[in-house]
Amino acid sequence: MTATQYVGKPVSRVDGRAKVTGAAKYAGEFNVPRLTYGVIVSSTVAKGRITRIDATAALALEGVIEVLTHENTPRLAWLDRSYQDQIAPNGSPFRPLHDDKVVYSGQPVALVVAENFELARYAASLVRVEYAPEPHQTNFDDAMAEAYEPPTGRAGYTPPPKPRGEADQAFADAKYQVSAQYATPTEHHNPMENYATTVAYGEEGKLTVYDKTQGAQNVQAYLASVFSMSSDDVRVISPFVGGGFGSGLRPVYNVFLAVLAARQLKRSVRVSLTRQQMFTFSHRSETRQEVRLGAARDGQLEAIIHEAFADTSTFEDFAEGIVNWSGLLHQCDNVRLEYRIAPMDVYTPADMRAPGATQGTFALECAVDELAHRLGMDPLEFRLKNYAERDQNLDKPFSSKELRECYRQGAERFGWSQRNLEPRSMRRGNRLIGWGMSTGAWEAMQDKAGAKATLHVDGRLIVGSATADIGTGTYTIMTQIAAETLGIPLERVEFQLGDSTLPFSPVEGGSWTAASVGTAVKEVCEALREKLFKLAGKIHDSPLGDATLEDVVFENGEVRLHRDSARGIALTEILRRSDMATLDEEVTAKPKMLEQSGYSRHSHQVTFVEVEVEEDIGMVRVTRVVDAVAGGRILNPKTARSQILGGVVWGISMALHEETLSDHAFGRFMNHNLAEYHIPVNKDIPEIDVIFVHEDDTIVNPLGAKGLGEIGLVGTAAAVANAVFHATGKRVRHLPVTLDKLL
Amino acid sequence: MHASSSLAPPETITLTINGQARQMAVQPWVTLLDALREHLDLTGTKKGCDHGQCGACTVLVDGKRINSCLTLAVMRDGAEITTIEGLAGEDGALHPVQAAFVEHDAFQCGYCTPGQICSIVGMMNEGHARTDEDIRELMSGNLCRCGAYPNIMDAIRQTLRERGEKPASEKNATPIPAYHLAE
Ligand code: FES
Numbered sequence: 001m002t003a004t005q006y007v008g009k010p011v012s013r014v015d016g017r018a019k020v021t022g023a024a025k026y027a028g029e030f031n032v033p034r035l036t037y038g039v040i041v042s043s044t045v046a047k048g049r050i051t052r053i054d055a056t057a058a059l060a061l062e063g064v065i066e067v068l069t070h071e072n073t074p075r076l077a078w079l080d081r082s083y084q085d086q087i088a089p090n091g092s093p094f095r096p097l098h099d100d101k102v103v104y105s106g107q108p109v110a111l112v113v114a115e116n117f118e119l120a121r122y123a124a125s126l127v128r129v130e131y132a133p134e135p136h137q138t139n140f141d142d143a144m145a146e147a148y149e150p151p152t153g154r155a156g157y158t159p160p161p162k163p164r165g166e167a168d169q170a171f172a173d174a175k176y177q178v179s180a181q182y183a184t185p186t187e188h189h190n191p192m193e194n195y196a197t198t199v200a201y202g203e204e205g206k207l208t209v210y211d212k213t214q215g216a217q218n219v220q221a222y223l224a225s226v227f228s229m230s231s232d233d234v235r236v237i238s239p240f241v242g243g244g245f246g247s248g249l250r251p252v253y254n255v256f257l258a259v260l261a262a263r264q265l266k267r268s269v270r271v272s273l274t275r276q277q278m279f280t281f282s283h284r285s286e287t288r289q290e291v292r293l294g295a296a297r298d299g300q301l302e303a304i305i306h307e308a309f310a311d312t313s314t315f316e317d318f319a320e321g322i323v324n325w326s327g328l329l330h331q332c333d334n335v336r337l338e339y340r341i342a343p344m345d346v347y348t349p350a351d352m353r354a355p356g357a358t359q360g361t362f363a364l365e366c367a368v369d370e371l372a373h374r375l376g377m378d379p380l381e382f383r384l385k386n387y388a389e390r391d392q393n394l395d396k397p398f399s400s401k402e403l404r405e406c407y408r409q410g411a412e413r414f415g416w417s418q419r420n421l422e423p424r425s426m427r428r429g430n431r432l433i434g435w436g437m438s439t440g441a442w443e444a445m446q447d448k449a450g451a452k453a454t455l456h457v458d459g460r461l462i463v464g465s466a467t468a469d470i471g472t473g474t475y476t477i478m479t480q481i482a483a484e485t486l487g488i489p490l491e492r493v494e495f496q497l498g499d500s501t502l503p504f505s506p507v508e509g510g511s512w513t514a515a516s517v518g519t520a521v522k523e524v525c526e527a528l529r530e531k532l533f534k535l536a537g538k539i540h541d542s543p544l545g546d547a548t549l550e551d552v553v554f555e556n557g558e559v560r561l562h563r564d565s566a567r568g569i570a571l572t573e574i575l576r577r578s579d580m581a582t583l584d585e586e587v588t589a590k591p592k593m594l595e596q597s598g599y600s601r602h603s604h605q606v607t608f609v610e611v612e613v614e615e616d617i618g619m620v621r622v623t624r625v626v627d628a629v630a631g632g633r634i635l636n637p638k639t640a641r642s643q644i645l646g647g648v649v650w651g652i653s654m655a656l657h658e659e660t661l662s663d664h665a666f667g668r669f670m671n672h673n674l675a676e677y678h679i680p681v682n683k684d685i686p687e688i689d690v691i692f693v694h695e696d697d698t699i700v701n702p703l704g705a706k707g708l709g710e711i712g713l714v715g716t717a718a719a720v721a722n723a724v725f726h727a728t729g730k731r732v733r734h735l736p737v738t739l740d741k742l743l
Numbered sequence: 744m745h746a747s748s749s750l751a752p753p754e755t756i757t758l759t760i761n762g763q764a765r766q767m768a769v770q771p772w773v774t775l776l777d778a779l780r781e782h783l784d785l786t787g788t789k790k791g792c793d794h795g796q797c798g799a800c801t802v803l804v805d806g807k808r809i810n811s812c813l814t815l816a817v818m819r820d821g822a823e824i825t826t827i828e829g830l831a832g833e834d835g836a837l838h839p840v841q842a843a844f845v846e847h848d849a850f851q852c853g854y855c856t857p858g859q860i861c862s863i864v865g866m867m868n869e870g871h872a873r874t875d876e877d878i879r880e881l882m883s884g885n886l887c888r889c890g891a892y893p894n895i896m897d898a899i900r901q902t903l904r905e906r907g908e909k910p911a912s913e914k915n916a917t918p919i920p921a922y923h924l925a926e
């Protein structure tokens with residue numbers, strides 16, 4: 001960066017106005033002409049066969065156009081491969097309306113299409129589906145008997161590292177030991193916007209698909225392959241996404257059904273899921289974990305054993321990194337980590353904000369707290385004593401790691417030194433007060449991504465990449481990077497995303513977007529800068545004379561000499577004098593693998609939490625949080641802070657509220673609505689203090705940004721649980737910490 | 744719209760929406776929310792649950808905040824309705840709550856936002872919000888899955904300050920600026 005006019009500044013969201021005025025259009029809001037409405041009928045059994053579907057009553061209603069079921073849908077692509085998206089796990093992806101087999105409760109079994117929404121919904125209630133049910137398994141404690149090691153090969157999945165040292169021996173020999181079992185429940189992403197697709201049926205059957213997704217190109221490729229369409233005939237557009245958190249990384253069945261219906265009926269169709277149906281695809285895997293830690297009298301960590309079980313579906317092997325973090329977070333020479341998955345009659349789990357890390361770190365960081373307590377040692381002091389200077393999983397140095405500074409600044413802000421070691425030692429009136437803490441890490445990834453940039457002679461710069469903004473601030477930070485690199489005022493820059501026709505971008509997830517797409521935007525603007533400079537040199541009487549690119553600055557829409565700022569030329573003038581209406585450039589930015597591969601690249605977090613517990617009724621309230629984050633360069637402190645706030649709220653939610661409960665008699669989720677699936681409301685959330693610790697990193701990517709989407713969440717649930725222990729002396733190892741578990 | 748003969752026929756109603764009288768024929772089973780979104784293309788009002796559980800569909804009916812998914816359009820014949828599209832001035836100037844939301848980054852994905860903003864305007868009309876705790880309580884019918892609550896609180900406090908109605912400050916509030924960036 002030549003200057004820091006925009007990058008690093010707390011710029012307000014460039015899409016803010018659209019969002020606060022209601023102008024921002026989400027997938028289910030493109031009201032195209034002659035739209036029809038599809039409503040999905042969901043299976044009421046968890047496993048078995050459909051023996052009969054009677055749609056007579058539905059079809060008898062005037063205005064009902066069609067009822068699609070497995071009996072009347074056309075033959076589509078045959079191979080599993082055709083249904084596998086960018087990040088599909090190994091296995092056979094679920095195919096909606098494919099045959100009479102039911103593989104999970106809530107599975108779509110019919111789509112009713114009508115001229116209006118209410119009619120479609122009513123008609124859907126009239127479709128009679130008969131099943132031959134088969135025994136199902138939705139009880140994870142029983143399913144665990146069938147657990148197996150997940151195959152490797154899923155994009156982004158790293159299996160646990162090989163054991164190091166002699167963990168079992170070291171544990172047996174350790175003077176101080178903790179051996180405990182932890183459990184985390186099934187959770188559902190539940191973004192505020194329900195999944196929806198509006199398919200606009202165009203000339204010659206060309207489809208414009210407005211879809212809620214975290215990857216427009218991922219959906220487009222899926223549709224083209226499943227429906228054997230030429231990729232020119234299907235375009236996916238997703239300008240605004242009402243929350244994703246991982247649920248929209250893979251194509252959701254509504255997009256399949258909407259496209260199926262549009263092609264069948266040659267009409268435009270909208271298919272929206274109900275909130276209940278938001279519980280019928282993708283969830284955070286349920287886990288059971290055992291952690292054994294051993295330490296010497298002085299607090300040195302001598303053994304870590306972490307074994308985790310998580311669920312998957314019967315048709316795909318969902319794999320995520322749950323235990324790996326236990327070999328990374330603290331220095332320890334004897335480590336054994338194991339991870340197995342067990343199939344159940346549910347939909348395949350999906351990545352859900354800080355996937356794997358948050359479940360695994362909950363167990364590890366609670367166990368660390370238990371061990372520190374046993375040692376009579378301050379948990380912060382314990383972590384400092386066992387500070388990992390090197391990534392022992394990879395046996396590589398960190399590209400940067402300012403976790404120590406996070407500990408220091410976070411503790412100071414929180415007032416941690418005032419903490420009394422003893423549980424139940426602090427009170428406010430009739431409430432017990434507890435202070436807890438924990439650590440977390442997340443990988444700083446960069447993936448290949450493309451971007452294009454077009455400078456118009458009127459001074460507007462349009463930059464685009466097929467990524468998404470799911471609330472993360474992508475629109476804003478990309479605009480900042482482009483404005484900065486070309487020295488063009490922010491208001492003149494427009495960033496486009498969420499369109500499959502834009503240059504390649506990976507799905508928006510894993511906290512890799514700022515690094516991946518941001519680097520592409522930076523590089524394309526640098527390339528455009530060079531082009532402009534060359535053009536300027538060709539202009540007759542160029543004010544830049546024989547200057548080189550190093551001699552000039554791009555600022556305020558002009559290119560000027562460093563030494564003599566009076567000599568310069570407006571970028572628009574360069575175009576005008578060169579007789580050009582526009583000037584464009586496109587690049588694909590790739591990570592510098594060789595340079596990066598020598599290092600472990602991670603962001604780090606420490607969370608300090610205060611809770612108040614009403615002793616008589618066990619009610620827990622989080623009253624204060626300090627979250628200190630080392631996340632590389634902060635591109636926009638305003639949107640960055642929001643990312644961390646969101647992560648912390650999710651951590652509080654995981655610790656105290658969220659849990660999807662199954663009725664095993666039916667093999668079905670019971671609390672599938674927002675009244676019974678608890679997430680925090682305004683009253684549950686206190687002031688949250690976010691600290692970004694300065695961290696320079698030239699290895700991770702040219703921007704030095706590490707990504708912030710997950711890191712605020714990773715260790716937060718553990719910090720809350722640890723605070724509850726400190727308040728009450730009760731250790732709750734099965735999330736969420738609800739009042740019944742405290743009484 | 745082809746209504747089936749066995750179903751209730753459309754009724755003609757008039758809603759004054761954002762100051763404009765709109766006459767429309769709707770079947771009785773159409774909610775106010777769907778009338779706005781699907782019939783009038785006023786998609787700023789959001790649907791998060793359709794069951795009165797999330798607040799995304801909050802609009803102002805005769806100045807009072809309600810969940811528009813829980814009322815049928817025909818029940819509101821003759822009512823004055825303000826949606827998110829009607830809050831900014833004719834000249835495009837943002838309503839103070841909208842402006843405060845942008846400034847304080849009181850949203851992320853933006854999907855709960857129109858409901859939050861309408862709810863805040865309704866809450867201010869009610870006049871019960873005196874302390875931070877009151878506000879938190881009175882705003883707890885509007886879920887935000889992105890977790891923007893602390894910034895929503897900042898935006899509300901700023902708006903109240905601008906109106907000369909200072910909420911009593913939080914008992915445990917930390918006297919600390921919003922974010923810290925070590926240089
Ligand atoms: S959509 Fe009306 S309360 Fe959720």
Ligand code: FES
Nearest residue numbers: 851855887888889
């Ligand atoms: S901003 Fe996304 S739900 Fe509130």
